[in-house]
Amino acid sequence: MATGTGSTTGTPSAGGTEMAAAGMRDLTEADLAAAHGLSQAVGWAHRLEDWRFVHRLGRGFAVEHGGALVGTGMYWPFGTGFATLGLVIVSPDRQGAGIGRRLMTGLLDAIGPRTTLLNATDAGAPLYEKLGFRATGTIHQHQGADFRVPQTPLPAGARIRAATQDDLPALVALDAAAMGFARPHVLAALLDVAEGAVLEQDGRAVGFAVCRAFGRGRVVGPIVAPDADGARALVGHWMARHHGGFLRVDIPEPTGLGPWLVATGLPAIAPAITMARGAPPVPQAGARLFGLINQALG
Numbered sequence: 001m002a003t004g005t006g007s008t009t010g011t012p013s014a015g016g017t018e019m020a021a022a023g024m025r026d027l028t029e030a031d032l033a034a035a036h037g038l039s040q041a042v043g044w045a046h047r048l049e050d051w052r053f054v055h056r057l058g059r060g061f062a063v064e065h066g067g068a069l070v071g072t073g074m075y076w077p078f079g080t081g082f083a084t085l086g087l088v089i090v091s092p093d094r095q096g097a098g099i100g101r102r103l104m105t106g107l108l109d110a111i112g113p114r115t116t117l118l119n120a121t122d123a124g125a126p127l128y129e130k131l132g133f134r135a136t137g138t139i140h141q142h143q144g145a146d147f148r149v150p151q152t153p154l155p156a157g158a159r160i161r162a163a164t165q166d167d168l169p170a171l172v173a174l175d176a177a178a179m180g181f182a183r184p185h186v187l188a189a190l191l192d193v194a195e196g197a198v199l200e201q202d203g204r205a206v207g208f209a210v211c212r213a214f215g216r217g218r219v220v221g222p223i224v225a226p227d228a229d230g231a232r233a234l235v236g237h238w239m240a241r242h243h244g245g246f247l248r249v250d251i252p253e254p255t256g257l258g259p260w261l262v263a264t265g266l267p268a269i270a271p272a273i274t275m276a277r278g279a280p281p282v283p284q285a286g287a288r289l290f291g292l293i294n295q296a297l298g
């Protein structure tokens with residue numbers, strides 16, 4: 001079972017005598033080294049620093065068995081209307097014992113009536129459907145180090161410049177329009193640990209993209225732009241800045257970026273199913289989401 005960024009970890013079933021001995025509690029900072037070990041065991045690329053970043057922004061549960069951490073799950077509330085859910089991991093040697101279902105039940109109870117969004121593997125989707133989730137789209141993960149820097153000309157009056165903390169209100173507004181809900185604390189946290197680029201048109205911010213260390217190299221996201229040309233220009237900016245390094249971009253379908261990313265040398269791997277429990281958010285006109293922060297935060 002998997003949500004967020006990573007590989008399939010199996011689909012947990014209900015029941016099992018083991019669950020009687022498995023205790024669920026809050027996931028704390030002291031658990032993060034063990035949680036990182038769990039993500040490594042299922043083939044996920046997260047660093048310990050990546051766990052620390054998302055843990056500071058959200059809440060989660062841990063399941064122990066025999067004194068060892070065997071399951072994790074997290075959620076990130078955005079006001080009273082929305083939440084995202086991810087990093088649901090069950091140790092490979094404890095799958096099939098109902099741990100994943102118990103984590104999901106606890107997470108959904110904590111989230112309450114908020115619309116909940118997640119990105120699932122094919123293996124995890126049937127369980128989520130039973131819990132009230134419905135497929136709403138697909139995420140394609142593009143990544144690699146052998147990419148070329150594309151030519152991405154800008155129209156007259158447009159430029160890309162470095163983001164500063166003074167840009168935060170404009171970036172929050174653009175992100176909220178593209179997502180359909182606001183997440184100002186996430187954007188503020190990103191600007192503290194990442195590089196940002198702002199797409200301006202005639203002196204007005206109309207898009208942005210953030211690039212930060214993550215997993216095997218760097219991830220570009222979120223990517224918010226008025227159109228695909230703007231999104232390609234922002235991604236091309238980061239390709240030029242980090243040419244020769246490992247880059248990852250997670251894009252919702254359809255954005256028009258997929259074939260272009262493949263052509264530049266960033267192949268698609270490991271698609272995920274976007275699912276919602278409740279009424280999905282409705283983006284506003286003027287900004288589109290072309291890339292995720294990660295598959296847990298959206």
